[in-house]
Amino acid sequence: MIVLKEVGKKYKNNWALKNVNLKVNSGEVLGIIGKNGCGKTTLLKIIAGLLKPSTGVIKGITDGISYIPEKPVLIPELSLMDNMRYFASLRNSKKERIYEELEYFQLTEHLSKRPTELSKGLQQRLSMAIALLSEPDVLLMDEPTSGLDAESKNLIMEKIKKLKREKKTIFYVTHDDEEVEAICTSILILENGTVYFHGSVEEFWKEYERYVFATVKLDNVNITRKVSLEELKEIGDVIHVRSVGIREFLAGREGDEIRR
Numbered sequence: 001m002i003v004l005k006e007v008g009k010k011y012k013n014n015w016a017l018k019n020v021n022l023k024v025n026s027g028e029v030l031g032i033i034g035k036n037g038c039g040k041t042t043l044l045k046i047i048a049g050l051l052k053p054s055t056g057v058i059k060g061i062t063d064g065i066s067y068i069p070e071k072p073v074l075i076p077e078l079s080l081m082d083n084m085r086y087f088a089s090l091r092n093s094k095k096e097r098i099y100e101e102l103e104y105f106q107l108t109e110h111l112s113k114r115p116t117e118l119s120k121g122l123q124q125r126l127s128m129a130i131a132l133l134s135e136p137d138v139l140l141m142d143e144p145t146s147g148l149d150a151e152s153k154n155l156i157m158e159k160i161k162k163l164k165r166e167k168k169t170i171f172y173v174t175h176d177d178e179e180v181e182a183i184c185t186s187i188l189i190l191e192n193g194t195v196y197f198h199g200s201v202e203e204f205w206k207e208y209e210r211y212v213f214a215t216v217k218l219d220n221v222n223i224t225r226k227v228s229l230e231e232l233k234e235i236g237d238v239i240h241v242r243s244v245g246i247r248e249f250l251a252g253r254e255g256d257e258i259r260r
């Protein structure tokens with residue numbers, strides 16, 4: 001179990017993270033979501049040990065941790081295979097592990113290509129293959145499927161499901177609510193560096209399912225607003241109502257903030 005107690009990070013005069021308290025069990029996939037700049041990457045880097053927190057402590061971290069940054073870190077001069085070999089040697093990984101991951105991520109026909117010759121999807125698949133060489137217990141992922149082709153996205157998602165079954169602990173930063181629903185067991189919503197919500201996916205929906213998007217007619221113009229079910233009863237001229245997804249919940253709109 002990984003435990004964060006009162007973790008905070010200050011960059012010069014700006015608190016990027018404040019008072020983050022979390023417990024994440026093995027087998028848990030924690031979806032970390034929130035608007036740009038809310039502190040998601042800072043949180044991952046602190047757990048990865050790449051950044052020192054300004055306040056608080058983290059417990060439960062072992063050597064078996066891999067961080068997959070948003071942009072793959074690969075060695076441009078080396079071929080795909082040599083990148084794998086190089087990182088495998090750094091991590092003392094067994095040779096079979098190289099082939100297992102290359103095969104899973106369907107990279108074997110690209111072995112002699114350099115990273116710049118690979119599509120974004122192949123680069124991200126390689127980055128994941130490298131991160132998994134050492135069979136880490138904890139995996140930190142920063143939007144790994146953002147902007148990827150469907151095949152790469154599918155391979156990555158299926159891999160995460162497998163890692164979840166193997167009881168790995170996964171921190172997964174995403175903007176994609178479908179991914180949250182497909183793979184995450186719990187959700188952390190950050191807002192301006194503080195925890196806005198932390199709980200299971202079920203708890204999230206229990207708390208927020210009472211919000212909907214309602215389209216109303218106002219001065220002959222159709223306006224869509226996020227409203228609570230209680231508010232909905234008071235609104236006249238409702239043309240259309242639909243449920244609020246996690247992404248829409250986060251996106252918000254001016255004047256339409258959900259308040260707890």
Ligand SMILES: Nc1ncnc2c1ncn2[C@@H]1O[C@H](COP(=O)(O)OP(=O)(O)OP(=O)(O)O)[C@@H](O)[C@H]1O
Binds near residue numbers: 011012041
């Ligand atoms: N090295 C740094 N020096 C100063 N400020 C920083 C540094 N890194 C991040 N910040 C600031 O800290 C805040 C949180 O940044 P962070 O990258 O963690 O957010 P994020 O939620 O990951 O954003 P995004 O979704 O855009 O990746 C932002 O206001 C950012 O500008």
